[in-house]
Amino acid sequence: MTTATLRLLHLPDGKRIAYHKTEGTGPGVLFLGGFKSDMTGTKAVTLEQWCREQGRAFIRFDYSGHGQSSGEFETGTIGEWLADALAVIDRLTEGPQLIVGSSLGGWLALLATLVRPQRVHALITLACATDFTRRLLLPMFTDEQKQQLSREGRVLIPCDYDNQQPYPITRELIEEGENHCLLDRPIPIHCPVRMFHGMRDPDVPWEFSRQTCERLESGDATLTLIKQGDHRLSEAADLRLILNTLEQL
Numbered sequence: 001m002t003t004a005t006l007r008l009l010h011l012p013d014g015k016r017i018a019y020h021k022t023e024g025t026g027p028g029v030l031f032l033g034g035f036k037s038d039m040t041g042t043k044a045v046t047l048e049q050w051c052r053e054q055g056r057a058f059i060r061f062d063y064s065g066h067g068q069s070s071g072e073f074e075t076g077t078i079g080e081w082l083a084d085a086l087a088v089i090d091r092l093t094e095g096p097q098l099i100v101g102s103s104l105g106g107w108l109a110l111l112a113t114l115v116r117p118q119r120v121h122a123l124i125t126l127a128c129a130t131d132f133t134r135r136l137l138l139p140m141f142t143d144e145q146k147q148q149l150s151r152e153g154r155v156l157i158p159c160d161y162d163n164q165q166p167y168p169i170t171r172e173l174i175e176e177g178e179n180h181c182l183l184d185r186p187i188p189i190h191c192p193v194r195m196f197h198g199m200r201d202p203d204v205p206w207e208f209s210r211q212t213c214e215r216l217e218s219g220d221a222t223l224t225l226i227k228q229g230d231h232r233l234s235e236a237a238d239l240r241l242i243l244n245t246l247e248q249l
Contacts, residue, residue, distance in 0.1 A: 006019075006020060007021060009091060015064055017062065018062045019039070019062070020048065021092060022057060026056075027097055027122075029056060031099075032085055032101040033062075034104050035132070037102075038067030039060040041232075043126070047060070047100060047242075047246075050243050063080075063084050069084075078180045082111050082112060085112050086116065095119075097119055098123075099122075100246075103127050103203075106212075107130045107132065110130065113189050121192075122191050123193045124194045124196070124242065124245055124246065125194075127203070127231050127232075128208060128209045131177075131182060134181055137174055153172070154169065186215055187217060188217050189217060193213070195224065197229070198226045198231060200230050203231040
């Protein structure tokens with residue numbers, strides 16, 4: 001499978017955002033990946049190939065501190081990664097976009113739509129991790145880890161994927177994330193939204209997507225639960241469902 005050439009978006013603050021862009025017609029498709037993942041995953045590359053076959057514009061990219069972009073993962077925050085997504089929308093795309101957000105990317109897709117509603121044609125979220133800094137990270141810490149977080153500003157969390165090393169969760173990530181939480185009020189998004197969540201997701205409970213869908217003001221929002229689905233939703237049947245939904249939108 002061929003892919004577009006790697007490019008770098010140079011931002012005024014000195015950051016470099018790595019991305020792949022496929023030229024084509026609109027609405028363009030923009031993929032927002034998950035927490036500590038990169039743009040080389042199965043979903044991102046599959047979407048790119050589909051868009052190329054359809055002659056549709058497409059972009060996948062790495063947040064700061066992820067993949068081939070500059071920066072350190074440990075210093076990242078929800079606000080910084082949202083700013084990365086907005087920079088990509090503003091500087092690399094034209095016209096309305098159909099945003100596909102996976103896990104953290106689902107939360108960021110919602111936040112980006114709130115900031116740039118005129119630039120979003122529709123949303124697709126996969127295992128949407130809305131407010132995960134508050135609703136996932138904090139509850140999973142032991143009392144000892146909470147003390148360590150307060151004392152040292154970071155704790156190390158084991159990674160269950162691909163034998164990766166434990167990764168840091170910082171106090172700044174959690175505290176700054178409070179500025180972006182959505183689930184305590186209606187979410188004023190009005191474009192079409194299609195949400196998918198695996199019922200066997202061990203990382204983000206499917207109730208997160210249900211709660212998000214309930215709070216959306218859009219009258220054209222649906223949630224599909226995939227009984228055998230895991231967190232990644234990268235199996236062949238999952239990918240077909242995502243591509244069929246893209247075609248419909």
